[in-house]
Amino acid sequence: MSHPIDPAQVVVVGAGPAGCSAAVQCVRLGVRPRLLDKTGRPGGLVRNAFRVENYLGLEPMDGKAFVARMSNHLRRFGVEVERSHVRRVGLSGGPGDERFFVVTTREGVIHARSVILASGTQPRRLPVLQDLEAPVSGAVVGEECGVPLVYHEVADLRACAGGPGHVAVVGGGEAALDFSLTLARSGARVTVLVRSAELKACGRLVEQVGAAEAVAVRMRARVVGCRRYSAPGADGKIALDVDVAGEIQPLMCHAVLVAIGRRSALEQILDSDLLRRLVGRGLYPEVPGLFVAGDARTGALGQVSMAAGDGIEAAMAAVRHVRGEHDHETALHDR
Ligand SMILES: Cc1cc2nc3c(=O)[nH]c(=O)nc-3n(C[C@H](O)[C@H](O)[C@H](O)COP(=O)(O)OP(=O)(O)OC[C@H]3O[C@@H](n4cnc5c(N)ncnc54)[C@H](O)[C@@H]3O)c2cc1C
Numbered sequence: 001m002s003h004p005i006d007p008a009q010v011v012v013v014g015a016g017p018a019g020c021s022a023a024v025q026c027v028r029l030g031v032r033p034r035l036l037d038k039t040g041r042p043g044g045l046v047r048n049a050f051r052v053e054n055y056l057g058l059e060p061m062d063g064k065a066f067v068a069r070m071s072n073h074l075r076r077f078g079v080e081v082e083r084s085h086v087r088r089v090g091l092s093g094g095p096g097d098e099r100f101f102v103v104t105t106r107e108g109v110i111h112a113r114s115v116i117l118a119s120g121t122q123p124r125r126l127p128v129l130q131d132l133e134a135p136v137s138g139a140v141v142g143e144e145c146g147v148p149l150v151y152h153e154v155a156d157l158r159a160c161a162g163g164p165g166h167v168a169v170v171g172g173g174e175a176a177l178d179f180s181l182t183l184a185r186s187g188a189r190v191t192v193l194v195r196s197a198e199l200k201a202c203g204r205l206v207e208q209v210g211a212a213e214a215v216a217v218r219m220r221a222r223v224v225g226c227r228r229y230s231a232p233g234a235d236g237k238i239a240l241d242v243d244v245a246g247e248i249q250p251l252m253c254h255a256v257l258v259a260i261g262r263r264s265a266l267e268q269i270l271d272s273d274l275l276r277r278l279v280g281r282g283l284y285p286e287v288p289g290l291f292v293a294g295d296a297r298t299g300a301l302g303q304v305s306m307a308a309g310d311g312i313e314a315a316m317a318a319v320r321h322v323r324g325e326h327d328h329e330t331a332l333h334d335r
Contacts, residue, residue: 003172005092007035007100007111009322010315011271012118013079013089016044016295017304019118020070021311023316027077035074040083042074043067045295046304047155050181055304062182065156066304080193082264083107089115090271101289110174115317116310119269121262121295123152126170128257132226132238145224147229149238151257154179164188165254170223172196175301176259179298183257184214191251193221193242206322220245226256243326264299266292289321 010026014018015037024031037044049063058069072083085106092100092111099288101109125133132149149156157167164187169180172194180190180203192209197220199206209215225241229252233266236252243249267275277286285292294307 002260004110005100005242007113009112010034010114010116010318011036011101011103011110011112012116013086013103014043014044014118014120014294014296014318015039016118016120016294016309017070018120018296018311018314019044019116020079021308022073022116022118022293022315023311024073024077024078025312025315026319027079029315031319032279032321033116033318034112035079035081036084036086036105036110037081038083038085038106042070044083045153045301046070048153048175048179048182049293050185052304074085076300077250083180086119086269088271089117089269089290090231090274090277114291116293116311116314116318117266117269117296117312118293118307119265119296120298121299121301122265122268123258124261124263125152126150126223126258128223129226129258130290132256149255152259154182154257156184157255157257158186162327166191166252167255167257168193168223168238168240168251169257169259170251171261172198172219173259173261174202174205174263176257177201179257179259180215181205181212182207184212188214189252190215192217193223193251194219195222196220197310214281218242218244222257224248262295262301264296269291290297291317 009031010033012022012035015035023035024035037129048061051060051062051065053060070176088104090102092102101115103110103112129150134202147160166189167183169176169190180192187330222243223240224243227239229239230235236254238253240251241248242251274287293310293314295302298315
């Protein structure tokens with residue numbers, strides 16, 4: 001008996017490196033997936049990268065150029081990114097019915113035989129900056145109105161606030177230093193505020209930041225207060241109170257870029273039943289047809305090549321699943 005629902009074979013949530021790799025691999029295997037991203041464009045976090053130099057076989061390039069290559073790759077395989085913000089993923093029906101994944105998006109509902117979750121990570125927010133997070137009227141670093149003051153991605157900051165200006169970057173890890181180099185390259189002055197006594201980034205980034213004249217790094221510096229500020233000739237729109245080794249120092253800036261870590265946000269997308277059945281950080285949750293790939297799986301910022309590998313593996317398993325083939329994933333489930 002035919003079912004009234006005409007489900008998609010594979011739905012991929014997120015068009016970062018994991019989701020795009022998964023989509024391309026699905027097409028190579030003969031299944032055309034639906035690739036959804038809330039931004040409507042491919043790239044994910046890598047668009048922020050100052051310099052991607054560890055993707056085997058490619059010459060070093062910045063994140064923007066890397067994303068342009070990803071877009072070309074999708075185009076060659078006829079994959080389009082649908083602008084779609086996924087709110088919930090659950091399962092339809094009950095025992096006895098043919099069950100589908102129900103993907104509820106801001107734009108509508110999609111049924112699918114298999115879902116690959118490649119939705120990456122969410123930034124950790126700095127509660128003390130809450131008052132600054134709402135957009136304000138008035139220019140920040142060169143735009144007319146409604147420009148936010150607090151950012152979590154340098155690509156958004158550059159798109160919204162432009163440059164140059166003085167930006168406070170909060171955090172001492174790879175993302176914070178990478179953001180700082182991108183800002184310095186675009187002409188901004190940067191002050192990096194690091195809460196601890198040492199940087200958590202790798203040697204090469206630390207060296208590059210050390211050599212960048214436009215970047216100043218303050219160690220043991222914790223943001224403890226903030227307010228909007230407006231005065232003719234002031235060096236910024238924001239006044240931060242920074243606790244530097246116990247002494248409160250003011251810092252004026254035009255925007256704040258927060259990079260204090262990221263975490264997977266699967267609990268916001270998966271319904272409670274599916275969430276309960278996620279097994280550790282595995283690619284194969286205990287639900288046939290559901291796969292988690294890339295940074296969403298590890299729950300932290302990873303690397304493009306790791307996300308791409310995950311995406312390919314997830315696509316292969318998803319295609320086996322929709323074809324009803326007994327595979328590693330169903331074998332796991334059957335145990
Ligand atoms: C500053 C910076 C520099 C980096 N430099 C490098 C580097 O040099 N080399 C390297 O290998 N890696 C680098 N990385 C890491 C790399 O970018 C990530 O590991 C990689 O992008 C992870 O890919 P992903 O597809 O798992 O997730 P993401 O890239 O985070 O993509 C997730 C996608 O899911 C979408 N999404 C999220 N929620 C939803 C939803 N509810 N509905 C629809 N869509 C949704 C998002 O819009 C996003 O497009 C860097 C990262 C940063 C931040």
